[in-house]
Amino acid sequence: MKFVVIGGVAGGPSFATRLRRLNEEHEIVIYERGENISYASCALPYYLGGVIEDLDSLIERTPEILKVKNNIDVFTTHEVQVIDPDKKQLVVEDLKTGEKTTTNYDKLIISAGARPVLPPIKGASEAENGFVLRSVTNAAEIKTFMDAHEPKNVLVLGAGVMGLELAENFKHRGMDVTLVDQLPQVAFPYDEEIADLIYDKLIENGLQVRLSTHVEEIRKAGKEVVLSDGTKLDTDMIIFATGVAPNNEVAKSAGIELSDDGQIIVNDQLETNVPDIYAIGDIIKTTSVVTGLATSSMLSSAANRQGHMLADMVNGTPMRYRGYIGAGVAKIFDYTASYAGMTEHALKAAGITNYKSVFVTPFDHAYFYPGATRLNLKIIFDATSGKILGGQAVGEKGVDKRMGELSVAITGNLTVFDLPDLELPYSPPYSTTRDPLNIAGYVAINQMTNVVETIKAADIPAEDLKNAFFLDIREPDKATAGSIEATKNIPMNELRDRINEIPRDRKVYITFRKGLNTYTSARILAGFGIPAILIEE
Secondary structure: OEEEEEOOOOHHHHHHHHHHHHOOOOEEEEEEOOOOOEEOHHHHHHHHOOOOOOHHHHEEEOHHHHHHHHOOEEEEOEEEEEEEOOOOEEEEEEOOOOOEEEEEOOEEEEOOOEEEOOOOOEOHHHOOOEEEOOOHHHHHHHHHHHHHHOOOEEEEEOOOHHHHHHHHHHHHOOOEEEEEOOOOOOOOOOOHHHHHHHHHHHHHOOOEEEOOOOEEEEEHHHOEEEEOOOOEEEOOEEEEOOOEEEOOHHHHHOOOOEOOOOOEEOOOOOEOOOOOEEEOHHHEEEEEOOOOOEEEOOOHHHHHHHHHHHHHHHOOOOOOOOOEOOEEEEEEOOEEEEEEEOOHHHHHHOOOOOEEEEEEOOEOOOOOOOOOOEEEEEEEEEOOOOEEEEEEEEEOOOHHHHHHHHHHHHHOOOEOOOHHHOOOOOOOOOOOOOOHHHHHHHHHHHHHOOOOEEEEHHHOOHHHHHHOEEEEOOOOOOOOOOOOOOOEEOOHHHOOOOHHHOOOOOOEEEOOOOOOHHHHHHHHHHHOOOOEEEEEO
């Protein structure tokens, strides 16, 4: 049987090598339009920053290696231009010579990935110093430009995770970096609580960040940009990190069903609507494990796992692809940011509103062991059942560990009522006796059982902002926190003695502070028959 794979990098080689290990008899062919068949695309920003010095070290497999070790025929700089599902034939062009050939397949796997999208900015196509970063070839072009021109400043257009990684690495090279994004926050789709902390870290490290702003025009072959607020910036180099679009043209022409946003729709066998044609990786629309709704799966880790699983399935192993959770991590200077499952942004976009969230800031390990830092952790869960829908965290240490554990919890369909029972490793250098995930579970259960009531600052009714009593429980020598001005400051340790200063004829809110004290204060007030609402920010 002949298996043909369209596309390399992550999913395609993962499928092909696994299939070969399972079956020595199949003929396996990969066509890749680029110059490299398999490389660590997520590491490219670190090459540009000089953290990784050897670009060749990021090339994981070559056509020669795949032929010798796996008996897989690989054709780079070859593009599949036509799929004929009735004849099970492909028309393939050698992009170097222009020669076209026709070949057959028994089963076809589309792992064509996605391509960068340039925003419709006047002058963008004439920017001689403008680049995208998607491939080893792109990285080499940018590095060659930097070596030749020694740019002193760079404009990174797009403040998503890729933009942030690039910004950090250019800063590492000693360049002045400006980030521009049309959204009101960085690191979308992280939620505001996490994104604000990431923003502060960027500013702390000397980056210029311009949000709710876009580039109106690029002038002087890329040496000057005009922003939507009229600001003009001189630029030595521009990087476009503004998103990607699926390479779906050949699939569309073959009658393969696409989603509204152009991705290939697959079932739990990773099959398309056309017999004997499968799809994996960035190009597919699959199912969310969390919501059961259609979702993209644009992570190289997902593509690798899909490729491995598809090889098992086409070889006869009775398996099914359960869908996509979404679990990512990023280095942002000395912070790590990570997520698993759904964010509030994603839930709202999906029309899901019946959820609650908690935001806790425990230490990453025992406070008495040197080096303990705050871990900022958010958990989102179904308001009725407590089912865990997602989580995000940012901090200096222990972030990826907790999000990995939370991803397992989501896979197991756990609820917040299960989090306190998670038995996680403890030793003072590594964790606390009650792990941050245990603590998040306790706080979430308090919400579910109405032990405490919380509200986001933005959701406080206008009438309450005028008439309610806002209690600040900080010690007088501590800095204020949060955006809501307090009516009165009564330190937590004085609450019992000064309880008569709390009105019983007005709604009581406790202003935002990180840590346990606001919750403790709410329980003190409850003990005196005074309900209080904790403000989250």
